[in-house]
Amino acid sequence: MAARRDFYEVLGVDRKADQDEIQRAYRKLVRAHHPDVNKDPGAEDRFKEISEAYSVLSDPGTRRRYDAFGHDFRQVPPDVDPAQWARARAGRGGQRSSAGTQDFGFGTEGFGTEEGIDIEDLLGGMFGGRGRRGWGPVPGADQEAELTLTVEEAYQGGRRSITLPGGRRLDVAIPAGVTNGQRIRLAGQGGHGSEEAKRGDLYLIARIAEHPRYRVEGRDIHAVLPLAPWEAALGATVAIDTPGGEAKLKVPPASSTGRRLRLRGRGMPSPRGGPGDFFAEVRIMVPARLSEAERRLFEQLAAVSAFDPRGRS
Template identity: 45%
Template sequence: MEFKDYYKIMGLARDASQDEIKRAYRQLARKYHPDVSKAADAEVRFKELGEAYAVLKDLEKRAAYDQLGKDWKAGQDFRPPPDWNAGFEYAGDGAGAGDGGSGEFSDFFEALYGRHFRSGGRQQADFHARGEDRHAKVLIDLEDAYRGTTRSITLQTPKIDSQGRVSMAAHTLNVTIPIGIRAGQHIRLSGQGAPGIGQGKPGDLYLEIGFHPHALYRVDGRDIYLDLPLAPWEAALGATIKAPTPGGTVELKIPPGSASGGKLRLKGRGIPGNTPGDFYAVIRIDLPAAAADAEKAFYGSMAEQFKSFRPRAKLGV
């Protein structure tokens, strides 16, 4: 999909105030309204304006878009980076589509806001009302799910300064990470949402958990995967080796004749839980470089010894 520059669509600078955004939308909406404009592209332009305004008028959507879009230009091929919205606090339940509902705006809009942002609207009451629940996605280390810990987490929320422009305010929370938490699960912080109206109680803050990318491991639910390098002789002859896991170093017995892509399973060594996940070591055979003459000669002797070996037989060549 193509990246959309909402500021360019509305003819605005990136530091435009909220009042300037509102005025620009009103002027352009009158100019390109399909019932008024005679321009051939009026309907398309009017729809683009509506989408741009839905993002830029909303402090939360605009703040996230500003962080994401600073390195992109209109028309560039675009895919949202993983966890692009981590660390932003937002309203709604995180499950609905964006303003206007699914399908009314572009795929670009839905890819960014369809799951994580929704215009919830605060409950109205004559005297008292409970505060709005807030949501945010936060990233933790995989090891935190094994040990449990307390983390200091900083969230960003947008605010309007005295000039009517959007700025970010940070607030830091100490959060207890329970043992066994999985990506996609939520931690509820009671009373940490938006303040109530009148004597109404504050809402709650829900933190959706994700994991930082790990240098060694991949996560699938509660299961953990490690690419395990083996020397050719370890794979061919078998060996007992040491391998890391998030819970500590273990010894693995490599069966003779192991092939690349094979898996060694350690039951219950994945993310803890009532039914813990498993740990999988995925075999990868690494070949030593042949730099010295003796090393080259050894590879030559292997070629002689294994003349009948056809590594590409399954390819039909």
Template identity: 40%
Template sequence: MKYKDYYALMGVPRNATEAEIKTAYRKLARKFHPDLNKEADAETRFKEIGEAYQVLKDPEQRAAFDALGTGFKDGEEIRPRPEASGAYGSDGDAQAAEDFFSDLFGRHARQSARSYTPEWPGEDLHAKVTVSLEDIYNGAQRTLSLQTPVIDDQGRVTYQTRTLDVAIPKGILDGQRLRLASQGGLGMGNAPRGDLYLEISVETPRRYLIDGRDVTSDLPLAPWEAALGAEVVVPTPSGDVTVTVPAGSSAGRRLRLKGRGIPGNPPGDFYVMLGIVLPPADTDARKAAYAEMRKALDFDPRAHFYR
């Protein structure tokens, strides 16, 4: 019988755990699967890996293989050591043990490798979808086109386009992920598909600032609106809202609209940041109006600045 170093074939040490052997097999079987790898020796390597895995995954077969010992080279003709034959031969003789190992590591393992259909779930796929701030306020529907690898009738890897209708839930935040079960890559054998994970990217208009579920927007006011108070219509992602600006408001003051932020449990708040915009003094009439204001108000904005 010719020796094969199954540990070397699998790329694992002789003291590898069952989990390490399984992980190595999955990786190598995917790499050398004839449907995915068109190199000349891919099928041979795939069968050898399957043969090695059939032996090393079974505790009794692995123990029998380990009893052969080390120091052999691949392809070298071997006979079991007497102690190995005594352990596994029916009457303790070397020939019985050799017949056992020949069956165990030759015909049996190769037949198992040929009949064994590797199964593992399909790969999880990841994609990014961009939505508007209005979408996360109200929820939305998106139709996505995805390209996933498939194997055609000639065994070649091609890409198939799939379309999915995806519901964007109300209140989802930037950076969160949606999991679409069984919408990922195809599984091998009878294993299920992987999952599809969609990362949400929120496209935010410049006038809004998002902090968690709270949203802030600047509200420019004329000087008299800030001084005398006013009713101002403020656009928000959920629609226009009329805001009461208290008399005597100064720039930088924040007005809170409770529960008007991004929906959730609880929802966020919407904040209006007040700013004062001065009319330009670009005509003689406007300059005169500013001069009259200076006389009438007798106001020193730096009265407490140096104290």
């Protein structure tokens, strides 16, 4: 398996970057690599990689764990000292362990252990060879699984019954405002520990499914706003559906196709800060068939208007 890229490298930011820099980098990359706008075959995998990196680095606590332990941070027990961990890794010469990690049905990738490191073996090296037998119970490993949500489910939150690999079923509380790539932690639902040690945690990675009307970027939601020619030319107040319900949107006069109108705070809610925005992109529509009266009016407009949409006048 190819080594996973450093999350800072994925976002193209320095390891000392502040949260604003990380957010700006994420938004720029999402716009470029979202599968809805980038049809490159590798765009979806790149988009998932970007979302995962942002979900880790945007949370200060998770970022500290990642800085200390790298991609192993979800598997390392919370009371392990980073310096001891680094010395143990260095003492092993960075080699892969042949004592393969226990498989709980999620696959190797689900543990974030692409290096193939056995946590119990490393802990034993830290404490003078007293590992699984001499040191006592070893906590269970954390695990991951994907959770696919509709835009409405991610916006509103709620409860879902899910089936995990191996057939285990769980009733999951989904917080309102989940973003693509965000992790939902289920404490004590991960791998079994040795002896009487506590179980690890299960992290559900949210994946927001494609939607016929909405496109989600971070906490911002985008949609198309169809307008009649006269609404776009004269201005109007129109109704538009959002995941949070119907909203009224004021369309300024002389709005051409492609103009973006913003509804502040009507994007994805956030439990730790302000919500995103809702962006409506104008698209001018004409009737599929014109009545005789409509045709006459359009002909009159064509006769009196000096407007040239191609800018040649």
